[in-house]
Amino acid sequence: MQTPPYLTPEALDTFIRTALAEDIGDGDHSALSAIPAEAQNRAHLLIKDEGVLAGVALAHLIFRAVDADLRIEQRLEDGARVKHGDVAFIVEGRAQSILTAERLVLNCMQRMSGIATRTAYLNSLLAGTNAKLLDTRKTTPNFRLCEKWAVLIGGGVNHRYGLFDMIILKDNHVDYAGGIRQAIAASQSYLARTGRQLPIEVETRNLSEVQQVLDAGGVTRIMLDNMSPAQLREAVALVAGRYPLEASGGITEETIAEVAATGVDYISVGALTHSIRSLDMSLKAF
Template sequence: MIRHLPDLLIEPVILMALTEDLGRAGDVTAQACIPEGARMRASFVARKPGVLAGIPCVRLSVLAMDPEAEIALRLTDGEAFEAGAVLAEVEADARAFLAAERTALNLLGRLCGVATLTRAYVEAVEGTRARIADTRKTTPGLRALEKHAVLCGGGVNHRFGLDDAILIKDNHIAVCGGVAEAIRRAKAAVGHLVKVEVEVDGPEQLDEALAERPDVIMLDNFTLPMLREAVERAKASSFGCPVLEASGGVTLETVRGIAETGVDVISVGALTHSAPSLDIGLDVV
């Protein structure tokens, strides 16, 4: 089930984008060319197949400029569509609609792109136990929207920020003086509801981490043989097997092999930092 993204989280992004676009004088082209009070009807149409995410951005962008606009959303977030699919239909004040058009298309195309790429990764590991997760490598200001798009594509969310889970990485370990010491400090500092994950870069650090019983171990930039060995070592450990996450340079070409090593989660920064915007256009009816 896809988590609903509240309007409260989307509206500030839309208002910022509209403010940036309208500048000091508003849409001078529409004001010059379109008679005041004129109305128009148009459809948001997919030029390429994909997975829908961010359709509320259409509704909220248009309503921000014309509160009386009539908007029909034809698909819901998470649905797949083919090229030519009508995603939404709008009737509104023409000047207002044209001012909102680019903001709506920019956000919708961006989020559909993330959802569509995520779906490709999810399908690539189908039949394995691995789940595809995002990272914090998101567009500044768009994290909630982009992570929602990952859910729409069938992926799962990693932590949202620095404040909702502990993730001990190589630089933390270097400052603390070792994996074990970093984990011990983390566990002593937080309550029982805060997850503790540690990144390791080889078998020695893996063994050190297993002995401290973190909730999650990130196997960073491990080769396939190293991943298979890590899974076996963790399963055989007398300390219990935590969640194992593979990370580092994952691509569509390599993700299946990584999943087949038996890891639980594969985190993929490319879902958000490299997803191309999906081509969606506006056709006047």
Template sequence: MIDSTIPAHVLRRVIETALEEDAPWGDVTSEAFIPADAVATATLSAREPGVLAGGQVFVAVMHAVDPAIEASVAVEDGAVFAAGDVLATVSGCARAVLRAERVALNLVQRMSGIATTTAAYVDAVAGTAARIVDTRKTTPGLRALERHAVRAGGAHNHRTSLSDAVLAKDNHLAVLAARGVPIGDAIRSARERLGHTVHLEVEVDRIDQIEPVVSAGVDTIMLDNFSPAMLVEGVALVAGRALVEASGGVTLDTVAEIAATGVDVISVGALTHSARALDLGLDVVVRERATAGFSAGA
């Protein structure tokens, strides 16, 4: 079971914004076609195998539209499922279920796609000491949900935001270089100003930058777009004095070779910025008379 750390106020804001976007003046189709007293049951079903993330988010969307809807998940976030598996069930006012359908599906499909992609990366580095982590390359407004999905896939989170840790990247170093400030001096000066609990990481893109950065006292050094051979050399130069993070251009085809170099962390932007939404469908049965299937349509 994956413990959700999605702040309640963040989830509420995401759902409210999405529902307002999707039905700003109500669901005119359901109001025109569906009787007000119609009741529906529905199952969230998998059209393909994957890893679930966002089950409780799916439920929260349903309850945001109508608190009287009965909704429950059949499997926990982080669980592996097969095509055809039922992942959640809902029952209640048909109009409310139909109004919530697309937003609920959009979020759980997106989150499950991230969890499934993440699990593939985690499996690829099994047996090594490398930790797979995400990046800040998330969908604006959905970072908390997407980071939860990464954890559901078995990986870890990098810093949540610019406010959480110091990570001096190439553009920071370019500004310092333009002012003639040596990188080692900048790191030592930053360390003096920072609180003792603040993590300090610096990105480098050349072998010759490693020693000045590590000797200045960083907690983590990021080796950006290093080849596997250069990563091996970099890990040896760091020699345990800091955590070593590999980043840049990491794919499923390359991640195992990167992990084998001895790096501690591999950050993968593709976990969130390139994950494909998983094919899940909501199949609704109106109890009175008719049966209708609603899946990933418009």
């Protein structure tokens, strides 16, 4: 997997530092009071579910941030298919440090593995088509880095990371701007005026709006929002390869294969990150 631009050392450090500060505050008083400072122990990350593992690389960074002397024996990598009873890694070192890092490691890995598992499953339903599975910005505040990363581990494709790296003209933008042509023209003018080079995607609600985008031109991708498979096929025929097409809106595991078969290039599914069951796992002393 190619490292995405948002996974910088600075971004990872900021996430881990703020997450630990939220959890530890002025000290892990449970570990500090019950466990001798010099005690050395070990624990393993036990999988208690089936799915796709994600968050192992992040766990390394969290343990290192808590205590650089902790040692990890890795057994499984991100993206591995796991089952009940598998051990992802063993961590050894100061017992207090292991306990302090435990909950953040588990919170991240359980949710990331749930997202990776769901992504891999939905991706399997696209077999035989050219459609790529996209995530959205429907993420947990301050946890987007991990959720987007998990989609990649599960075999999906990241859409824009935030509001800053792509222009998407959605229905409200179009309505506020006075129409599709006006919204596109204003965005092109803004990019020229500010010297930015950003892709432009336009959300369309019907075939008439698709035609308006084609008439205006100058965009990167067209989003087809809440359209039926029949409408999607008509849109694919109308656009005829001039722009990549993204189907979006209410797509489920029951409908995704039919949507992919219409010939769209991308399918975005917000539920990849906003409606996920975490994978069950625990960090156990042994």
